[in-house]
Amino acid sequence: MSSAPAPRWTLLVHGGAGILTRDTVSAQTDAAARAGLDAALAAGEAVLSSGGTALDAVEVAVQVLEDDPTFNSGRGAVFTFDGAIELDAAIMDGATRAAGAVAGVTRTRHPVSLARAVMEHSPHVLLAGKGADIFATEQAVEQVNPDWFVTPERRAQLDKMKANPDGWFDVDMKYGTVGAVAVDTAGHVAAATSTGGVTGKRWGRVGDSPLIGAGTHADDRACAVSATGAGEFFIRIGVAHEISARIRFANEDLQTAADAVLAETQALGGTGGVIVAGPDGDVAWSFTTPGMYRGRAGSDGTRRVAIYGEEG
Template sequence: MPVRPRLWIVPVLTVLVAVAAALPAFSRAGSGETHRTGAVAPTKAADARRPAARDVVLAVHGGAGTALRRETTDPRKEKAYRDGLADALKAGRRVLRDGGDSVTAVEAAVRVLEDNELFNAGRGAVFTEDAGHELDASIMRGSDLAAGAVAGVRSVRNPVSAARLVMEKTKHVMLAGEGADDFAARNGLPTVTQDYYWTQRRWDELMKAKAPAKDPRAGKATKGGKGTGAAEEITGTVGAVAVDRDRDLAAATSTGGMTNKMAGRVGDSPVVGAGTYAKNGTVAASATGHGEVFIRGAATATISHLIEFGGRDVASAAYEVVVGRLPRLGGRGGVIALDHEGTLAAPHSSEGMVYGYLTEDGDIVTRLFPDETSSDG
C-alpha cells in the first residue's frame, strides 16, 4: 500500500521554528540596574487597553499634550527628559530599597521633578495671566485614604512636601494661598521668592499666549491670545504612584497649572479624586491634562470605583476613563495608574505623554515618543 505524503508536516515545522525564534523576546529582564528607553513597535489601538508594564513598584509622569516626535526632537532635549524622569525614579528607589513607605517614595520622586525646570511644577512652573506663579499639589495614602493638598501657593519650593504636611499635621485636606504658604514656612519647609520659579522658556510661552491671534479670514489680529497655552508640546504637570513592600499604595501630583491662567485658578492636581487618588486594593493614580475636565469627570476616583465596584482591571478602568469618557466632556490628557500587584496602566487621550517606571528588579524605563507607548503586558 503506497504511503501518502504528509504535507502538513512542512507548515507545522515552520510555525514551530518561528515560535522558538521568538521565545528570547519574552524572557524577563535580569536583576541589577538598567535604564531602558522603552522603544517598541508603533502603538496599536488595542494596546492602550492593556497594561503598560508589570512588576512595577514606582512610576512617574512629566505631563501630557502634543507628542514629542523622535524625528524632530533634539538629542539633548530627549536626554534631558529621560534623565529627569530617571532621576525621579532613582530618588524613589532609594526610599523603597531602604524599607521606606510608598508615601515617602512618591514625595521623593515628585520633589526631584519639582526641582527640574524642564517640568511645569516648582522651578519651571508656568506663568499666570498677571505674570505670577501659583502652584498646586496633592498626596494620598492608600492604606487609610489620608490625603493632603495645597493650592495657589507662591513661595513654597516643594509644594508636594507642603501637601504631605497638610495630610499629617492638620485635620484638613487642603490649604490654599497665603495660609498654605505660611503653614509650610512655620513647619520648616524651604521658601523661595517668585523669581525662583522663573525660566525663559515659560516666559516666552506666556508672551506667545498673550500675543494677538490672527484671523485667518482677514489676515488681521484679533483680540485675545491663545489663552491657556494649548500649543505647548507637553504640559509638564508631574506625578508619581508607588507600591511598597507592604503592598500599600500612594500617589502624588504637582503642577504650575496652565500658561496664562486666571489668577486664583485651581486645576485638578490638588483635588483628591480628580488629579490624585490612592486606595489599597484598587489603584494609585496621578493625572495630567485638561484639569477642569478631570475635575468634572472625577477622573482618578472613577478609575478606583470601576475596579472596586465594576470588577475592572486597572488597565481597562484607566482606559475607559481617560480615553472613553473624558474626551466627551471636552478635554484630553493621561494618567499613570498602578495596582497593588504592580500592574501599571498609562493611557492617554492626548497625542503624547512622557512617563517612566521602576520594576521590582531595578530596571528603569522611560517613554517619551508615541512609538514607545505600546504594552509590555
C-alpha cells in the same frame, strides 16, 4: 530549600502629557526629560528597594521633578496671566486614605512636601493661597524667592499666549504636571501630583492636580492614580477616583479602567494622561495625547522611560 521571593515594589512617574512628538520635541528637551524622569525613578527606587513606604517614594520622586526646569512644577512652572507663579500639589496614602493638598502657593520649593505637611500636621485636606503660604512658614517647609521658579522659556510662553487675543491657557498644549504612584513591599499604594497649572491661568484658577479624586487618588482597595491633562475636564469626570471605582466595583483591570475613563474625558473635550499602580504590583499608563513623559521602575529589574506614543 529555596528562599522566598523578595517582596515586590513598583514605581511610576510622569512629567506631563500633550503634543509631544519627535517633530515637536527638540533633541535637547528629549534628553533632559529622559534624564529627569530617570532621576526621579532613582530617588523613589532608593526608598522602595530598601523597604521604605510608597508614600515616601512618591514624595521624593516628585521632589526631583519639582526641581527640574524641564517640567511644569516648582522650578520651571508656567506663569499666570498676571506674570506670577502659583503652585498646586497633592499627596495621598492608600493605606489610610489620608490626604493633603495645596493650591496657589508662591514660595514653597517643594509643594508636594507642603501637601504632606497639610496631611500630617493640620486637620484639613486642602489649603490655598495666602493661608497655605503662611502654613508653609509655620511648618518650616523650605521656602525660596519666587524668582527661583522662573525660566526664560516659560516667560516666552506667556508672551506668546498674550499675543493671541483669542487664546486661552497653554498655547503649546503641553500639560506639564508631574506625578508619581507606587506600591511598596507591604502592598500599600500612594500617589502624588504637582503642577504650575496652565500658562496664562487667571482669577486664582485651580486645576485637577490638588483635588483629591480628580488628579490625585490612592486607595489600597483599588489603586493609586496621578493625572495630567485638561484640568477642567478631569475635574468634571473625577478621573482619578473614577478609575479607582471601576477597578474596585467593576473588577476591571488597571489598563481597561484607565483607558475607559480617559476616553470618556476625551469625549467631553479633554485630553491628557494617567499613571496607575495597584496593590498587587500591577501598573498601567494611558494617555489620549500624542505623548506623555513617563517612566517605570520595579523590583523585577524593570527600568524604562518614554515620551512618545509609539514607545508603548
